[in-house]
Amino acid sequence: MSVFTRSRKTTVLGGLALVGASALVLAGCAGGGTGGTEEPTENAGPTEELSLTLGTALPQTGNLAFLGPPEEAGVAYAMAQINEVTADTGLDVDVVFGDSGDTDNKAYEAEIPRLLGEGVSAIIGAASSGVSLQFIDQVTGAGVIQFSPANTSDAFTTYDDNGLYFRTAPSDVLQGEVLGNLIAEDGHQTLGMIVLNDSYGTGLAKYVTEAFEAAGGEVVAQPTYNTGDTSFDAQISEVLAADPDAIALITFEEVKTILPSLFGQYPAENLYFVDGNLANFGEEFPAGSLTGAKGTFPGLSLDAITDFTDALDEFVEAEGMDPLTEYTYAAESYDATILLALAALAAGSTDSAAMAEKLIEVSGGSGDGEKCESYADCAAIIVGGGTADYDGVSGPITFDEVGDPTEASIGIYQFGEDNTYGPYEG
Incomplete structure (x- = not known):
């Protein structure tokens, strides 16, 4: 497989295209979320234990149901790794899993109110851009972060989302x-x-x-x-x-x-x-x-993330889940979960607005962080009073001012x- 670097050029050499994305419109990413009550602090770790609740609205049914298992597995694997180091960080995470469905069966009409009722700080999903557009106003209007691992429609780049929408997948x-x-x-x-x-x-x-x-x-x-x-x-x-x-x-x-x-x-x-x-x-x-x-x-080539997919398979087997046959957007879902936890840790809060203010920073968007490639390493930097710059399994990510990744493969x-x-x- 060949690899090449490109910047808005029109040449494809095969295998993997590494692309740099530019924001079309710049806007602030602060929001007025209600996911928690703690006051945000500077990056010195939490002053008390933080319990972060996340929801997922990923396709368990509908015309993207084949993406549901790898995406949910990515979230669950990240949750397990975050909770492995709770004693060192003071933060634990719980995930409430839900079904986004599609615009035909409309599973989201029941699931989004259920997830919001659980007091989640963020909802990870949907996979489909069309489905996300059905409930983005409901989620961000409630002051909660919506974070998709798979939305690629360019509509989100300029969407009025109160600075509460993020994605690890690049625009189409x-x-x-x-x-x-x-x-x-x-x-x-x-x-x-x-x-x-x-x-x-x-x-x-x-x-x-x-x-x-x-x-x-x-x-x-x-x-x-x-x-x-x-x-x-x-x-x-x-x-x-x-x-x-x-x-x-x-x-x-x-x-x-x-x-x-x-x-x-x-x-x-x-x-x-x-x-x-x-x-x-x-x-x-x-x-x-x-x-x-x-x-x-x-996303990166499956060959490039073999260590991750192998570890994910081991996790899935240990948890008694059905073996994965697809891995599309598993890494992006994993990274979304890690970034949300790091943002809460950096904010010292599970309040959605406070987390949104830190998501750009922990992705490297502020440009002044220390590179790290795992939750444990990034969390240690934050707890030590530093600024973490997480490079994920799916790529460097690095959010711009509208929550879009500025680098993509x-x-x-x-x-x-x-x-x-x-x-x-x-």
């Missing part, structure tokens, strides 16, 4: 640029897309289009569908009729229904996936059905004969 401006350029550099001149009609799907399609057209290509078909749709014959027919060189599937789990209609009619090596549907399909499809297809998702993957994906070697 970046993934769209990488995917559009990858398709062009593979020699394709025309592109068709099947697109989920929500803020994630249409936003990502917009940036793929911009990058592909800037490289000299033409988008010849771009039909959309809605969450809850079960038939995609019209969209498939429209794309195939345009006879594109490549097809990008910007969908969630609906891809499992779409793909069988493409098999035999369209070459797999000209199909492209995104983070919403890049999955290890294995025996769900005949062997070799997806050989050569490529896809992208934000986009992994590029390719499917093999067994319908599972691995790093694209270029």
Whole structure:
């Protein structure tokens, strides 16, 4: 796998794209949260024991349910590591797990009030940008932090969130640029897309289009569908009729229904996936059905975080949880939990607004912290009166003034004969 560094350029060399993000609008990240009652202090550790309660609104059901297990495992693993050193830090964390569902089953309508009723300082979720937009006003309006490990819609960069929204996943401006350029550099001149009609799907399609057209290509078909749709014959027919060189599937789990209609009619090596549907399909499809297809998702390559995924597997087994088959956004969920705990520790408070004021600092956004790569090491710096700069499993993170990560990696993957994906070697 090759790796390259880039700064808003239009070249993809394969394997892993390292990108630098710039904020479009700058705003303060302080908020008026009600997650706790302690008064914030300078970075000298807590003056008394802190009990931090977090909630999760991650997809246990719905069209992103395959992302739920790795995300929840990442949160649980982080919680365990935080609580291992409570005696040294004075902070313990408890997590109330909840289901975000999707915009069809609307599980969030019952779950968000339940989580807020538990007195959480922050809610981790949702995975879907479209789902997060359904309850962000409810959460941040209550003065509680919303922290997504997977939202990529550019809508959040300028959203009026009272400075209480953060994410460890980068905006789709970046993934769209990488995917559009990858398709062009593979020699394709025309592109068709099947697109989920929500803020994630249409936003990502917009940036793929911009990058592909800037490289000299033409988008010849771009039909959309809605969450809850079960038939995609019209969209498939429209794309195939345009006879594109490549097809990008910007969908969630609906891809499992779409793909069988493409098999035999369209070459797999000209199909492209995104983070919403890049999955290890294995025996769900005949062997070799997806050989050569490529896809992208934000985050470091799985090869680069093997130590983390191995440790996560051990944790999952020890806890008696079902073995993981996917790891997408596990690292981002883990990092979100660690950052929230560090922010509480740095603030000396579990008050949401006080934590929000410290999240930029502990991510390295203030530019004056001491680098550290584990909760225990970062917590020791804070307890000692210093400023921690956490570099996470998912990357450096480093929040800007609107809670977006300023550095990000986009992994590029390719499917093999067994319908599972691995790093694209270029």
